[in-house]
Every structure is written in structure tokens, then in C-alpha cells.
Amino acid sequence: MSSSKKLDIYFGITTYQTLGDCVKELIVASYSIYLNLLSKVNNHPITIVCGGQSPSYYCLAMMNFKIFNPKLVNIIILPHSKGGVKSDDQNNENILYCERLKEKGIILNDNVVIIDGVHSGTGILALESALKYCFPSINVYKIAINSQEDIAKITVDEEIVLPSEPKFSDTFPRLVTSFHPRDFNDSSKFITEFINLENNPVAKMIIDIAKKYPKIPVEETDWYIDNNEVTDEIKREREKERIRIEKISELKHISKLKRISEDQLKKKGGTFKTIILNDPKRYQCPKCKTITGELAPLYPKDTTLFSHNFDCQNRFKIPIEY
Numbered sequence: 023m024s025s026s027k028k029l030d031i032y033f034g035i036t037t038y039q040t041l042g043d044c045v046k047e048l049i050v051a052s053y054s055i056y057l058n059l060l061s062k063v064n065n066h067p068i069t070i071v072c073g074g075q076s077p078s079y080y081c082l083a084m085m086n087f088k089i090f091n092p093k094l095v096n097i098i099i100l101p102h103s104k105g106g107v108k109s110d111d112q113n114n115e116n117i118l119y120c121e122r123l124k125e126k127g128i129i130l131n132d133n134v135v136i137i138d139g140v141h142s143g144t145g146i147l148a149l150e151s152a153l154k155y156c157f158p159s160i161n162v163y164k165i166a167i168n169s170q171e172d173i174a175k176i177t178v179d180e181e182i183v184l185p186s187e188p189k190f191s192d193t194f195p196r197l198v199t200s201f202h203p204r205d206f207n208d209s210s211k212f213i214t215e216f217i218n219l220e221n222n223p224v225a226k227m228i229i230d231i232a233k234k235y236p237k238i239p240v241e242e243t244d245w246y247i248d249n250n251e252v253t254d255e256i257k258r259e260r261e262k263e264r265i266r267i268e269k270i271s272e273l274k275h276i277s278k279l280k281r282i283s284e285d286q287l288k289k290k291g292g293t294f295k296t297i298i299l300n301d302p303k304r305y306q307c308p309k310c311k312t313i314t315g316e317l318a319p320l321y322p323k324d325t326t327l328f329s330h331n332f333d334c335q336n337r338f339k340i341p342i343e344y
């Protein structure tokens with residue numbers, strides 16, 4: 023007798039991904055992140071800091087893989103909520119946060135990897151600052167898990183794009199409590215473990231699949247099969263997604279062609295006979311009629327001072343007066 027494992031859970035906005043797709047994406051990505059870190063250990067164990075709700079489901083998956091080996095790469099859950107708000111007194115926040123860390127007896131390996139959703143970057147930078155304040159000898163490597171490219175407004179060491187990320191950070195039940203700077207002096211609110219695991223069906227699904235992964239591929243589990251109903255709405259979203267990806271690759275192709283032809287033009291170089299305008303002295307292209315500023319006649323070899331139409335034959339050529 024097999025009982026259905028279809029989850030009855032709020033799924034938020036329908037995208038092109040089923041619940042099964044979302045969990046599969048999470049499992050595959052978490053496994054690859056963890057495996058990659060294991061390969062970097064080289065006698066120096068690593069601590070993954072799971073900064074708040076956003077990365078928590080990924081960390082949950084990692085902790086349930088057979089390859090999870092906390093002696094080499096351990097995971098510490100550290101709630102730290104900034105909500106994109108910059109602090110007026112980072113130092114004071116660091117002092118209080120450090121008190122909470124010491125009080126809980128938290129110890130980090132010298133190599134720390136912070137995993138978090140990164141938008142403005144305020145949250146991950148504040149957490150990094152607090153950890154470095156408390157443990158001055160650590161090296162911090164930042165991994166952003168975001169739903170799209172180019173969301174992160176700061177430079178991180180690694181950005182992983184997972185379209186299902188908002189489901190795990192915002193839609194599904196919280197795994198980690200919030201901990202805001204205004205509460206940093208309140209020990210009782212600093213909870214460094216997962217909450218409500220027993221009442222969380224998504225967590226149950228992830229734990230179950232992670233325990234057998236990769237021996238049993240996600241799509242072969244009942245969990246996946248029972249939560250992979252492709253509705254008409256999902257079909258429509260998949261078509262939209264297909265068109266979006268097609269457009270992106272087309273744009274990338276066009277900009278690549280453009281770059282190639284610009285490089286060829288630049289290599290070709292050469293000169294052209296320019297029209298001279300006076301009072302003040304400026305140049306005008308005889309082909310595309312673009313008029314320069316006053317600097318171009320002074321520095322004719324600097325072709326960036328002479329902007330032409332994008333398809334003008336005289337682009338990147340040096341203007342010559344006759």
C-alpha cells in the first residue's frame with residue numbers, strides 16, 4: 023500500500039515550476055554546494071553559516087545528505103535579520119551580537135562560508151562584520167543564492183541562480199526565527215536551530231529525499247511524482263519561460279556579433295577626412311553628420327571623443343583635416 027505524499031501547502035504564485043521541480047532544484051544545488059566545499063577542506067575544516075530564513079532550506083538539505091560530515095564542513099544557523107536596513111551603529115550591533123554568540127558557546131572554524139539571499143547586500147555584510155568582530159581570525163567566503171542574475175548589488179564570491187529561491191525564503195513556512203538588531207540584547211530571541219520541523223511538510227519532504235540522494239534521484243521519489251502535477255497554468259508559464267530564455271540567448275548572440283564587428287573596426291583603424299566647424303572649433307562626420315565637442319579637434323587620436331552613429335563606417339577612425 024503506497025500512500026500519496028501530495029503536500030497540502032500554500033504555494034504562492036504559480037510559476038513554470040511544480041513543487042516537485044522546486045524541491046529538486048534545491049536538493050541538486052545544495053548537494054553540489056556541499057560537495058564542492060568538502061573538496062576544498064584540505065585539512066582546514068569549514069563552517070557554513072546559514073544566515074537566517076533565506077538559506078535555511080538549503081542548509082536543512084545539506085545536513086541530511088549522507089555526505090554531511092560536520093568534522094569537515096559543519097553548519098551553524100545564525101538568525102540575523104536586517105531587512106535591507108543599514109545600521110546607524112554597526113559597532114554597537116557587533117558588540118551585542120557577539121555577546122549572544124559567546125553566550126551560546128558558538129565556535130566557528132577559521133574558514134567560514136556565509137550562504138544567504140543577497141539583494142542590497144546589507145544583511146550579509148552586517149553578518150560578516152559581526153562575525154569578524156567576534157572572531158577576528160576568520161576568512162569569510164560569501165555565496166549568494168538568488169532567483170535571478172544581477173540581483174546582488176554587492177560583489178560576492180559566488181552567486182548561484184535558482185529560480186525557485188523565493189518559495190523557500192518567503193512562501194514556505196519559516197525554518198528560522200527572525201532576529202532583529204533591536205532584539206540583539208535579548209538572549210531569549212536568539213534561536214540557533216530550526217523551528218517547527220515536525221509540523222512542516224516541505225521540510226519533511228526535503229529531509230526524506232536528501233537522506234537517499236543522490237542514490238535515488240529526486241524525480242524517482244514518490245514525493246516528487248506526487249507533487250509534480252503540470253497544470254494548464256504551469257504549461258502556460260513554461261511557454262512564457264521558454265520564450266524568455268530564447269530572447270535572452272538571442273540578445274546575447276546579437277551583442278556578441280556587435281562586439282566582434284566593433285573589434286574588427288577597431289583593428290582596421292584608419293583615418294577619414296572630417297568636416298571642420300568653427301566658433302568654436304568642432305568636427306562633423308561627413309557620413310553620419312554627428313558633431314563632436316571641442317575636445318575632439320584637440321585630441322583627434324582619441325576616437326572616443328568622436329561619437330558616431332553605431333553603424334557609421336567612420337567609427338574608430340581618426341579624423342584628419344585637409
Ligand SMILES: [Zn+2]
Pocket residue numbers: 307308309310311312330331334335336337
Ligand atoms: Zn560618422
